[in-house]
Amino acid sequence: MILIGGGHTHVLLLRKLCKNPLHDVCMTMVSDFECAAYSGMLPGHISGFYQQAALLINLRHLCKLANVQFIHAKVRGMNLKQKQVLLDSGAAPLAADLVSINVGGIPDMDNVEGxxxxxxxxxxxxxxxxxxxxxxxxxxxxxxxxxxxxxxxxxxxxxxxxxxxxxxxxxxxxxxxxxxxxxxxxxxxxxxxxxxxxxxxxxxxxxxxxxxxxxxxxxxxxxxxxxxxxxxxxxxxVAPPGWLGESGLDITREGFIRVKPTLQAINYPWIFAAGDAASIESQKLPKSGVFAVRMAKPLEYNLRACLGGSLLKDYKPQRHSLSLIGTADGRAIASYSRWAAHSAFFWWLKNQIDRRFMRQFQ
Structure with missing residues (x-):
């Protein structure tokens, strides 16, 4: 099994595998970064509230704890017919019976001169x-x-x-x-x-x-x-990496991988996608870490089910989600459905949630 990318869904998947490993399965993570940054704490670091180390997750160390091989390399594509993951470093392709893709998008700059x-x-x-x-x-x-x-x-x-x-x-x-x-x-x-x-x-x-x-x-x-x-x-x-579409995967007009509610790629049941890279059919979800972290549990279940020949379950996103936007003054904006407020309590709540998330990887 190959995990492509160290996004929020995959780091939580690895955390779950530390507690309940997949036996008799050879797993490898490929990422072009050795440390994944938790985006929820990034503005807090910019404003000077957090040290940089506070928002970094050591992927190599996490993989070691989960008994997963870590390869520091950039993926340049996939050979869908031969079930291979292609690396940019000139290394030999990686054979894959099962693939999960959780690569972060980058802001779309292609059509703006300079x-x-x-x-x-x-x-x-x-x-x-x-x-x-x-x-x-x-x-x-x-x-x-x-x-x-x-x-x-x-x-x-x-x-x-x-x-x-x-x-x-x-x-x-x-x-x-x-x-x-x-x-x-x-x-x-x-x-x-x-x-x-x-x-x-x-x-x-x-x-x-x-x-x-x-x-x-x-x-x-x-x-x-x-x-x-x-x-x-x-x-x-954000825009997804160009190699997703170039590999022949079914993608949306914006370039994201079209997946079923089970998080399986359309027409490719051996490929899963989550987080920013995925666009779930009949569901319009914002590209937000709030949803990416919630995908870890159904992704783990469905990967195990796929390996064991069991029925898969649909990922069912929450109808509304609480968004907390730090305002760099000891307060945060809370936004939920049609309601919003701004106070110090919501910064306290955001800080508690973010630190609790990161404590899982320390």
Whole structure:
């Protein structure tokens, strides 16, 4: 069995296998990162609340505890006919009777001129942390105000903007969002709270606009405006790795793997997918860690069932989920269905949930 990627679903799967291993099964995890970053604590690290080590999960060590071989390499594709996983390092293909894919998406930058050269993607996390370190260094050495632009006004963009603002009081921040409202996947109350907070902290918000070109010291919007920029952070909707579709897997228009409610790929029952990489038929789920962590239990059950020849069960996502968005001031926005609030209690709750999640891997 091959596990591709060290996303939230797979790290929880490995944690379960530490307690209840799969006997007589040779398992291998392939990941291009030796440490997986827990995204829930990333803004807290940016704002200075957490040390970097607090949000990292050592995949190699976790695999050792679960009796799973770890290969530090990048997957470049699959040979579906021969049931092989192809590696970018030139290593021999890995034979696979069963595959589970849990690779994180990255912000879509392909159609924006200069974005890949000059913008800093929010994912993968190591790229973001490198870009943030460069930003802090530039702020220390600059005599003027840095111009920082964030492309994307979803929960990730808003939370990052607030976290960065808390560290760089003298920089100028601008969020550029293609929609009419920030936090498009949240209710109007949460949107109102976020907009007011950004206003209070002098973060400029430009809605119904897109960045169409990124240059070394500026960006160009689709309405012709040019904005000065020292650093551009790309926090738009994620796009999956291109090799998923190139391998011949059934994918959505956006490039995500089409899977059944059992998390099996359409037409390929020996391939499973979870987290950002998966798009479950007849279910429209946001690309959120809240759902990825809930997929670990049904994924484990169905992998065991598949190996044992038993019936598989459907993954049934919760109808509503509680979202907690840190605001870098000892408070957080809580959003659930049509309800939202902002208080110190919700930051306490978020911190408790995040630390409890990470304690499983310490």
């Amino acid at each position: 974005a890949k050269s000059w913008a800093i993607p929010a994912k993968p996390v190591p790229r973001l942390l490198e870009g943030w370190a460069s930003t802090l260094a530039a702020a220390e050495n600059s005599t003027g105000q840095l111009q920082i632009i964030l492309a994307g006004g979803g929960a990730g963009g808003v939370e990052l903007a607030l976290a960065m603002r808390s560290r760089l009081q003298h920089a100028e921040f601008t969020i550029i969002h293609s929609g009419a409202r920030l936090l498009p996947e949240h209710n109007s109350c949460a949107q109102h709270i976020a907009r007011n907070l950004l206003l209070e902290r002098n973060v400029v918000v430009i809605t119904e606009a897109k960045v169409v070109e990124v240059m070394p010291q500026s960006v160009r919007l689709d309405d012709g405006r040019r904005l000065a920029s020292d650093f551009v952070f790309w926090v738009t909707q």
